[in-house]
Amino acid sequence: MKNPRAVDRLCHATGLFLILSGLAHLVVFAVDGGPWYGPVSWRKPITFGLSFGLTLAAITWVTSYLRVSPRLRAVLLLVFAADCVVEVGGITLQAWRRVPSHLNMETPFDTTVSLTLAVGGGVLVALLTVFAVTSFRHRPAGPVGMPLAVRSGFAILLVALASGAAMIARGVVLTRTGHQEAAYHSTAPLKPLHGVSLHAVLVLPALAWLLSRSPCSERTRRRIVATAVGCYAAAVAGAGVWAMLTY
Structure with missing residues (x-):
């Protein structure tokens, strides 16, 4: 087993690589053009590269506070980092092939890619759930406000995982029943909820870390973190209500 510090460096480097991949495809989109929305778009390798890169870096950092x-x-x-690479790699491959990456069963190869992404999503859910449960079983370490920020971040992250699983499940059902186009568009209502809740695990601990380097009193820092958690939860609830009204 590699040294934990080496694993952290590898995961941070992998996260940076995924972020750079997303930014590179932003340049490709600027040159090549095409639609921003839809199942076939440069948006997917851009947003997934940035999102997975940030999430990998955030999870690597935040889990250092877990007992x-x-x-x-x-x-x-290591498993999480490898899975992130597989997810972004599959999405990027399909973008260059100009075919949908998710819910695409048109050919045996497309089906293989789609199923690989679905299985990879299941692995992500399992790994992040383990970290989330650990954060609640044992109080996280860190400065004032960090335990609340870490636990709240993981709790909200579970909402992102649930909404992502719901999108895949609904899309698979529609695909299997012959409604391919409907499957591609069925994920739209849940995307805001998924996106908003995905990065709480970075935003809230980062706020607690920044406050720990401020001259604010411990009581003030606790209140600020608690207020931020409340505001973030309200934003997630709002996105959830919108999803229910438009689903």
Whole structure:
């Protein structure tokens, strides 16, 4: 097993690579053009590269506050990093082939890619759920406000995982029943909820970390973090209501 510090460096480097991949495809989109929305768009390698890169970097950092075995954490992070690469790689491959990446069963190869992405999504859910449960079983370490920020970030992240699973499940059902076009568009109502809740695990701990370097009193820092958690939860609830009204 690699040294935990080496694993952290590898995961951060992988996250940076995915972010750079997303930015590179932003340049491709600027040159090549095409639609921004829809199942076949340069938007997907851009947004997924940036999102997975940020999430991988955030999870690597935030889990350093969890009270978990360094060896187990290293194993989980390595699997998580590999899964992020597979997810972004499959999406990027299909974007260059100019075919949909998710819910695409048109050819045996497309089906393989789509199923790989679905299985990879299941692995992501399992790994992140383990980290989330750990954060609640054992109080996270860190400065004032960090335990609340980490736990709240993971709790809200579970909403992102649930909404992502719902999108895939609904899309698969529609695809299997012969409604391919409807499957591609069925995910739209849940995307805002998924996107908003996905990055709480970075935003809230980052706020707690920044406050720990401020002259504010511990009481003030706790209040600011608690207020931020409330505001973020309200935003997620709003996105959830919108999803229910438009689903």
